[in-house]
Amino acid sequence: MDNNSSILRITDLSKRIGNKTILDKLSFSVQAGDVVGIIGPNGSGKSTLLKIILNLVGASSGTVFISDGLKTTAMLEKPGFYPEFSIEKNFKIFLAFENFVKRKDEILNLFELSGYKNKKFRNFSTGMKKRCELAAALAMKPDLLILDEPTNGLDPQGIIEFRALLSDAHKAGTTIIMTSHILNELERLCNQIMFISDGKLKEYSSKESLLLRFANLEEAYSFFNRSKLNS
Amino acid sequence: MRLTIVAKIECYKLLTRFNIIFLSAFVVIIVLQVLINVRLESGLESNPDVPYLNIYFSADKYVYNIIFTVIPLMYLINLSREFENYIVHRLLVSGLSRHDYFRGKIVQAIYFSVIGALMVGAFKLLVSGIYNIPLHIDITRLLLAAAVAFYLCCFFGVIVFFVQKTLYSILFFIAYIILEGILIAYLRNKGFNVYLPFNTAVEFLRKDGYGGMQLMALFLFFSGTLYISWWRFRKSDLY
Numbered sequence: 338m339d340n341n342s343s344i345l346r347i348t349d350l351s352k353r354i355g356n357k358t359i360l361d362k363l364s365f366s367v368q369a370g371d372v373v374g375i376i377g378p379n380g381s382g383k384s385t386l387l388k389i390i391l392n393l394v395g396a397s398s399g400t401v402f403i404s405d406g407l408k409t410t411a412m413l414e415k416p417g418f419y420p421e422f423s424i425e426k427n428f429k430i431f432l433a434f435e436n437f438v439k440r441k442d443e444i445l446n447l448f449e450l451s452g453y454k455n456k457k458f459r460n461f462s463t464g465m466k467k468r469c470e471l472a473a474a475l476a477m478k479p480d481l482l483i484l485d486e487p488t489n490g491l492d493p494q495g496i497i498e499f500r501a502l503l504s505d506a507h508k509a510g511t512t513i514i515m516t517s518h519i520l521n522e523l524e525r526l527c528n529q530i531m532f533i534s535d536g537k538l539k540e541y542s543s544k545e546s547l548l549l550r551f552a553n554l555e556e557a558y559s560f561f562n563r564s565k566l567n568s
Numbered sequence: 569m570r571l572t573i574v575a576k577i578e579c580y581k582l583l584t585r586f587n588i589i590f591l592s593a594f595v596v597i598i599v600l601q602v603l604i605n606v607r608l609e610s611g612l613e614s615n616p617d618v619p620y621l622n623i624y625f626s627a628d629k630y631v632y633n634i635i636f637t638v639i640p641l642m643y644l645i646n647l648s649r650e651f652e653n654y655i656v657h658r659l660l661v662s663g664l665s666r667h668d669y670f671r672g673k674i675v676q677a678i679y680f681s682v683i684g685a686l687m688v689g690a691f692k693l694l695v696s697g698i699y700n701i702p703l704h705i706d707i708t709r710l711l712l713a714a715a716v717a718f719y720l721c722c723f724f725g726v727i728v729f730f731v732q733k734t735l736y737s738i739l740f741f742i743a744y745i746i747l748e749g750i751l752i753a754y755l756r757n758k759g760f761n762v763y764l765p766f767n768t769a770v771e772f773l774r775k776d777g778y779g780g781m782q783l784m785a786l787f788l789f790f791s792g793t794l795y796i797s798w799w800r801f802r803k804s805d806l807y
Contacts, residue, residue, distance in 0.1 A: 385807075391661055393806040410661050417658030421585055433577050434663035477663065 350399035374523035
């Protein structure tokens with residue numbers, strides 16, 4: 338992989354909490370336009386890795402290089418919206434740097450939220466909450482979008498709509514890094530796949546090259562997880 | 569420009585149901601204290617010709633609790649709820665830097681202290697109305713009230729940057745005030761004249777006249793806790 342054109346470069350990244358190693362010397366890079374899917378069992382360090390990239394969590398050692406001026410945002414596992422505020426007021430707060438007050442109609446219409454703008458966030462269904470989160474992220478027109486378990490709790494219709502929104506963002510040039518346990522979803526969306534287990538990077542390659550070796554991502558996951566169990 | 573946006577964000581956050589209920593509850597308590605206790609303590613019961621400044625003096629004991637406890641506690645709860653509800657996380661991935669966020673918290677403390685001073689002013693108006701006495705508002709004292717409220721918000725804010733949980737923050741806040749009270753009583757009993765963060769601020773506002781040592785101590789406590797808060801927040805992992 339050509340490191341010079343990468344927008345995100347991680348070198349020997351480790352995270353330790355006390356005696357426990359959460360991430361162990363991870364090194365990889367992401368090119369502009371990639372859609373990277375991160376796969377791993379619960380507790381493997383996926384969310385910690387994303388939070389280090391987002392600078393929410395500090396690394397114990399190693400470096401994270403992000404291209405200058407790269408606009409990065411995320412959809413985290415926990416929504417972080419004010420439950421008692423309407424979606425419009427939440428957007429006023431979280432999209433204040435995006436000139437939401439002037440772009441209000443454009444943003445609410447684009448994500449089909451106009452009819453719900455006065456509804457309190459706590460009264461939304463899980464699917465609608467996810468839509469609001471994704472809208473808040475995509476309204477920023479990010480260069481790099483990080484998604485932590487974005488389809489958790491979504492019904493099939495929600496997943497279809499989510500996929501369409503994400504596909505549009507990718508076509509518009511957004512680089513995406515996402516974690517998910519829904520492997521066929523990652524197989525549809527991603528062009529790069531990363532396997533993490535016990536904080537170690539087991540594999541990072543293109544989906545095409547993986548599918549030459551394995552019938553599908555499920556088989557690949559079983560293989561990398563089995564090698565973890567055997568080691 | 570960024571600070572203007574940060575100030576706007578903090579302004580949007582002020583009008584929550586929690587803040588309205590919290591303030592209203594305390595307003596009711598203080599109104600009752602002013603109605604019942606002040607009448608008894610100022611001597612109005614036995615002597616209707618008590619100098620009106622005595623009535624204000626008695627009322628201040630209750631009204632200034634807005635500055636000493638209500639406003640800092642409200643600030644503490646607002647701040648800790650942001651950590652507890654992952655608002656901080658979302659703000660930090662929405663274009664705000666940690667530095668912006670921290671500046672926002674200072675702006676929020678200013679908003680709260682202005683609200684506190686306005687409430688003190690409103691209570692003066694109320695006391696004047698209830699007891700039918702001339703209105704007496706000392707603007708310098710109101711400004712000092714705002715300054716003390718701001719100082720206490722920043723001072724107690726350090727708790728949240730360490731514990732990040734609402735319940736623990738409230739418990740630490742109460743425990744600190746009690747412990748400092750015990751400590752200062754003990755030390756003064758032993759003949760030491762010490763300046764401690766909460767007590768110095770209370771005396772600064774309650775007593776007439778204040779010394780250079782008091783001001784110096786308050787400045788040191790303020791800058792020290794602000795620095796510790798920033799140091800802690802800059803380094804903290806937000807899972």
